[in-house]
Amino acid sequence: MGSMKTTLVAAALLLCLLAGVSVVRAEDPYLFFEWTVTYGTISPVGVPVQAILINGQFPGPKINCTSNNNIVVNVFNKLDEPFLLTWYGIQQRKNSWQDGTLGTMCPIQPGTNYTFKFQVKDQIGSYYYFPTTGLQRASGGIGGLQVHSRLLIPVPFDAPADEYFVIAGDWYNKGHKSIQKQLDTGRSLGRPDGIQINGKSGKVGGSNEPMFNMEAGKIYRYRVCNVGMKTSLNFRIQGHSLKLVEMEGSHTVQNVYDSLDVHIGQCFSVLVEANQEPNDYYMVFSSRFTKQPLTSVAVIRYANGKNSPSSELPAPPPETATGIAWSINQFRSFRWNLTASAARPNPQGSYHYGKINITRTIKLVNSRNNVDGKLRYAINGVSHVEPTTPLKLVEYYGIQDKVFKYDIIKDEPEAASESNEKIVLAPNVLNATFRNFVEIILENHEKTIQTWHLDGYSFFAVAIEPGRWTPEKRKNYNLVDAVSRHNIQVYPGSWAAIMTTLDNAGMWNMRSEMWERAYLGQQFYFSVLSPARSLRDEYNLPEKTPVCGLVKDLPEPPPYSNSGIF
Structure with a gap:
């Protein structure tokens, strides 16, 4: 009886297709947002400053969604300058058109609006959005984006009593x-003035209003993101332990x-048990690896709390070389939770990345130098x-022949770029083979910490070590349970190794997440083209997408086809 029913369904489907009747598939839910971007005066670290606000807020509105939701955000730019948002860490499958970088989109002009449409496909976790035009990130326009698991996918911890998003930097x-x-006149960014926590900066002993509330005996989830410009932070809570449960979209x-x-650009979730006496406690952020330390606090208030926070803050980790070793050891303690489900109904550990043959190794060395008397940052000798x-x-x-050349940097840097002697200014685009499994080595010869991000993908952060990388170092890789993430730090005089499959067609930005460096050239784009030119692999240019520059008056190319799709 079952086989007959299957045959009848198949026959009916075939008749529909022959008759030209389309088969409708139910779409995932849509969430709609309308945001107005304006200037406003705020005082995150005690001095009034013109900031970029979204709906009058900094941090901006939080997007609270569920895996596979479709997100529609209509952004009205009321600034006197172009504006563009990127959805940091969201892997927009087949859709670099909505990535929100200057290499993929024309910015939203003053007095106009643009509607972003993307799907948080097969993702969970903690992310954020921020502006990519110029140095606008330094003035706000930043907010949280949290993606919950669908109800049918089990989460490896009980639902917390509440969740708090912490935007710090x-x-x-x-x-x-x-x-x-x-920066345009050749000078560097310099030292920051302080650390903001959700738009405020608290001092020990100051009249700080509580930012977060807890009840004794309950457990709370804190989603923490470092959205700053250049400074790594250390996060801790007075009298409480932090149980790490999620990092950049992966359960740990x-x-x-x-x-x-x-570090800059990184996000994670911790569970905090309210197991102390009902008092107030400080959440603490302090700078890492800086000559002049910075500290900021926020108050966590217990219900029926009796006392103000103690002025004695928990000690920060060590600094200098000892601190780097401490931080590397902490990185090595991060492990992917292979017993947890992912955003899809299959175990995370079913993707055995350590058994895939590497098809390409790309070694990237960051450097800095002056070009025509102005500071520039580069990758393998090219400043984007x-x-x-x-x-x-x-x-x-x-029309790429009129604008840029592919592969002006090589997979192995030339000696001149490794020794920091020569920097060339040019658009920096690497050709990548669709679905290749690549190994990327990030080698830092400078005396400052670096952080790196890759749009459109998660990668496996398999190693960080001091010194220079050689192929023999592969024996030290974690090829079993390295966390799948999209951001990695590289310490001074050290290297990091990441691995990923370039299976997301599009133009994707790889950059320093330290925004001074990205703005002054420490970035490039992977061009990942699908030979099939099929909608199975990449979307067409969305309708009503603004076009600008050389293509403004050109006829639109033939669209991708439906070949291979059903």
Whole structure:
């Protein structure tokens, strides 16, 4: 009887197709948002400064969604300058058109609006959004984006009593326009003025209103992101332990920490049990690896609390070389939770990345030097310059020969770029083979910490070690349960290794997440083209997408086809 029913269904489906009747598939839910971007005066670290607000807020509105939701955000730009948002860490499958970088999209012009449409496909975790135009990130326009698991997917911990999103980072009182002018005239960013926590900076013993509330005996989830410009932070809570449960979209082995280093661009979730006396307690953020330490606090208040927080803060980790070793050891303690489910109904550990043959090794060395008397940052000797027409549009319209050359950096840096002697200014685009499994080595010869991010993908962070990388170092890789994430730090005089499958067609940005460096050239784009030119692999240019520059008046190319799709 079952086989007959299957045959009848198949026959009916075939008749529908022959008759030209389309088969409708139910879509995942849609969430709609309307945001207005304006200037406003705020005082995150005690000095009034012009900031970028979204719906009058900093941090901006939080997007609270569920895996596979479709997100529609209509952004009205009321600034006097172009504006563009990126959805940091969201792997927009087949859709670099909505990535929100200057290499993929024309910015939203003043007095106009643009509607972003993307799906948080097969993802869970803690992310954020921020502006990518100029130095606007220094003035706000930043908010949290949290993706919950669908109800049918089990989560490896009980539902917390409440969740709090913590947007923290270094802050400059100059404002982004002054900072951009400073960089454009050849000077460096300099030291930050303080650390903001959800738009505020607290001092020990100050009259700090409580930012978070807890009840004794309950467990709370804190989603913490470092959204700053250049400073690594250490995060801790007075009198409480931190149980790490999620990092950049992956459930982790649930180790317990007294404090956690969170580097620029990184996000994680911790569970905090309210198991202390009902008093007030300080949440503490302090700078890492800086000559002049910075500290900021926020108050966590217990219900029926009796006393103010103690002025004695938990000690920060060690600094200098000892501190780097401490931080590397903490990185090595992070493990992917292979017994937990992912955003799809299959175990995370079913993807055995350590058994896939590497098809390409790319070694990237960051450097800095002056070009024509101005500071520039580079990758393998090339400092990226954004053309007036987004690279993705240039490629889509087939006029790339007029704008850029592929592969001006090689997979192995030349001796001159390794020794920091020569920097060339040019658009920096690497051709990548669709679905290749690549190993990327990030080698830092400088005296400052670096952080790196890859749009459109998660990668396996398999190793960080001091010294220089050689192929023999592969024996030290974690090829079993390295965390799948999208951001990694590289310590001074050290290297890091990541591995990923380039299976997401599009134009994807790999950059320093330290925004001074990205702005001054420490970035490039992977061009990942599907030979099939099929909608199975990549979406067409969305309708009503603004075009600019050289392609503004060109006829739109033939769309991708439906070949291979059903």
